[in-house]
Every structure is written in structure tokens, then in C-alpha cells.
Amino acid sequence: MSTPPMDELFGDIDLEWEHRKNRAFRSLCFLSSILGLAALALLIADVLWEAYRGVSEYDIGIIHFITSTGSVNPDRAGMYGALVGSVLLIVLASIMTFFIGVGAAIYLEEYAPDTRLVRLIDANLANLAGVPSVVYGLVCFGLLINGPLDLGRIILVGAIALALVVLPIIIVSAMEALRAVPDSVRNGSYAIGATRWQTIRRVVLPAAMPGIMTGTILAIANAWGQTAPLLMVGAIASARHVPTGPFDDITALTVTIFDWAFRFQDQFHVLAAMGIVGLLVVLLGMNMVAIYIRSRYEKELS
Incomplete structure (x- = not known):
């Protein structure tokens, strides 16, 4: 057939x-x-300037700021307790979301039949990823705090709220990573006698792991900066205690920064800027870890 x-x-x-x-x-x-x-x-630049004002103008020591807990006195206030609370929240949310999210993605992509129900679930996962995070906070408040379970305002409830926020994102990103693995790779594994689970565990998952890890780290970084769901489940701002486990009172750095930013004293405003710098440093660290993990898996597969 000739081309016109x-x-x-x-x-x-x-x-x-x-x-x-x-x-x-x-x-x-x-x-x-x-x-x-x-x-x-x-x-x-504005955040860095405000943080510099806190060090130079108000003589707030960085070590003092990192190692001090919350206080109504800006001279004594710090982010240590809130930072520990945020780390506990992220660790618990990561454990809950990674295994559940990747497992759900493997089932939907590798095992589930192509039925109308599966297509409906697939479409609604993308919709759930766009739901405002405050809605998940209200759901956790209604079911886990003010509902039949009545767990109280604890770290575990906040971690569940953050897990609900990022779980659809992790499932969708893991499904896309699994979908990107060519079918020829699966067929080659089946041709040499491997079972479906052996093919998934030894062939598909290693090939998809860089995309899965990247999506997971970015989703967890999104959870690191969340404030609204934690406010809904009663996170304590400027907490004076240092949480040590999942059943301690919930506190988080983002909620403390939110509290500092709306106080009248200018010194609290510069404390909020210093807390934002701390958030950015941790966020950059998480991205560096994601880059390292991705490059390591890519080298092992090459």
C-alpha cells in the first residue's frame, strides 16, 4: 500500500x-x-532568611532548638519531641503501607481477572489518591477516636491516618511499575517451568522494584509534610513530652510548625521557619535515600 x-x-x-x-x-x-x-x-529564600534571623537576631542555638521540647516560652521551645513523633508516625505508616500497597498491587496486576469489579477498583484507586487528606483524618477520628474502638489520640491512630493518605498512591505507583515489566519476561519464565509465584518473586518484582521504591519514597515524603489529618485526630502542638511508642500521645513537627506560625510573638515565627528548614533537610535526605535505592537496584539488574 503506497503512502499518500x-x-x-x-x-x-x-x-x-x-x-x-x-x-x-x-x-x-x-x-x-x-x-x-x-x-x-x-x-x-524567605524561609532561610527567617531561620537566619532566629539564629542571629534572637540568638537561638541550633543544638538547643533540636534538643528542646515544646514550650509556651519561645526562648525554651524546640522541636525534639515533635520530631520524634513525626519519625514514629512515618515509620509506622511506612510499615503499614508498603506491604499492604505492594501486595494489593501484585494481586490486582498479576492475579485478579479482568472483570468489571476489578476495573472499577482500579479506577477508584486513582480517585482515592486525589481525596483531600483531611477526609482521611475525619474518617480516623470517627472510627478510631470517637467511635466504637475509642483508641484515643495516640501515635498509632495518626500513623493509620497517614497510611490511608498515601496507600492509594503506593498501590497505583506499584501497579504502574509492575505493568511496565514486559510480558516477554514473564513468558520466558513460564517457558522454563517456573510457577506464577516464582515468576513474580524472582523476575517481575526485581524488575519493578526501582519504580516501586521510588513511588513509595515519594508517597512517604508526602506523608511527612501532612498536617490536616493529624489535626483531625488530635495531635498535640508544641508538646512537652517525647513519645517513645505507638501508644503515646500524638505529636508531629508539622502540627507544631502550624501552631508556631499563628502565634503573635515574632520569635515563634522564626521558630516556625527553623522547623520548616528541618522538614526540608529530612525531605532531602529521604529523596537521597530513594535515589540511592533506585540506582542500587538498577545496577543489580543491569
Whole structure:
């Protein structure tokens, strides 16, 4: 079958006008990227300046700020208790979401039949990933605090709220990573006599693990910055205690920063900026871990 001439495919097209539209669209995309980066740079610069004011103008020691607990006196306030609470929340949420999320993704992608119910679940997972996080906080408050279980305002309830926020994201990202593994890889494993579980465990999962780990780390980083669901389940702002387990009173660094930012004293505002810098440092560390894990798995597979 012969290919029709270009003039029959596209008709009378003004090529010069098309090139102008292409250049205009490219310039618009470049301008949008520059504006976004500029806004982000301004926000980070403002936070760093406020944090520098706390060190220079108010003589807040970094070690004192890191090792002190919450207080109504800004001279004594610090982020240690809230930071420990955030770490406990993230660790518990990560344990709950990783195994449940990856297991659900393996079932939906590798075992579940292509039925209307499975397609409905698949579509609703994407919708659940876009639900505001405050809704999950209200669900946990209604079921786990003010409901039949009545667990109280503890770290475990906050971790469950964060797990509900990020679980759909982890499931969707894990499904996409599994879907990206070519079917020829699976068929080759079946051809040499491997079972379905052996194929998934030894062939599919190692190939999909870089994508799974990247999606999981990014989802957990999203949970690290959540405030609304923790407020809904009664997180204590500027807590003076240091939580030691999942059944201690819930506190988190994001909630403490939220509390500091709305106080009248200017010193609390600079404390909030210093807390945001701490959040950013931990977030950068999590991204570095994600990059390291991804590169390590890619090297093992290559």
C-alpha cells in the first residue's frame, strides 16, 4: 500500500505559521517553568532568611532548638519531641503501607481477572489518591477516636491516618511499575517451568522494584509534610513530652510548625521557619535515600 502524498495528508498548511505557534508554545512552557522555579526559590529564600534571623537576631542555638521540647516560652521551645513523633508516625505508616500497597498491587496486576469489579477498583484507586487528606483524618477520628474502638489520640491512630493518605498512591505507583515489566519476561519464565509465584518473586518484582521504591519514597515524603489529618485526630502542638511508642500521645513537627506560625510573638515565627528548614533537610535526605535505592537496584539488574 503506497503512502499518500504529504499535501493530501495535511492539506494547505501554512508552515511558517505552524513554526510560529510551535515557538510560542515552547516559549510559554519555558516561561511557566521559570515562574514556578522562581516562586519556589523566593519561598525557600524567605524561609532561610527567617531561620537566619532566629539564629542571629534572637540568638537561638541550633543544638538547643533540636534538643528542646515544646514550650509556651519561645526562648525554651524546640522541636525534639515533635520530631520524634513525626519519625514514629512515618515509620509506622511506612510499615503499614508498603506491604499492604505492594501486595494489593501484585494481586490486582498479576492475579485478579479482568472483570468489571476489578476495573472499577482500579479506577477508584486513582480517585482515592486525589481525596483531600483531611477526609482521611475525619474518617480516623470517627472510627478510631470517637467511635466504637475509642483508641484515643495516640501515635498509632495518626500513623493509620497517614497510611490511608498515601496507600492509594503506593498501590497505583506499584501497579504502574509492575505493568511496565514486559510480558516477554514473564513468558520466558513460564517457558522454563517456573510457577506464577516464582515468576513474580524472582523476575517481575526485581524488575519493578526501582519504580516501586521510588513511588513509595515519594508517597512517604508526602506523608511527612501532612498536617490536616493529624489535626483531625488530635495531635498535640508544641508538646512537652517525647513519645517513645505507638501508644503515646500524638505529636508531629508539622502540627507544631502550624501552631508556631499563628502565634503573635515574632520569635515563634522564626521558630516556625527553623522547623520548616528541618522538614526540608529530612525531605532531602529521604529523596537521597530513594535515589540511592533506585540506582542500587538498577545496577543489580543491569
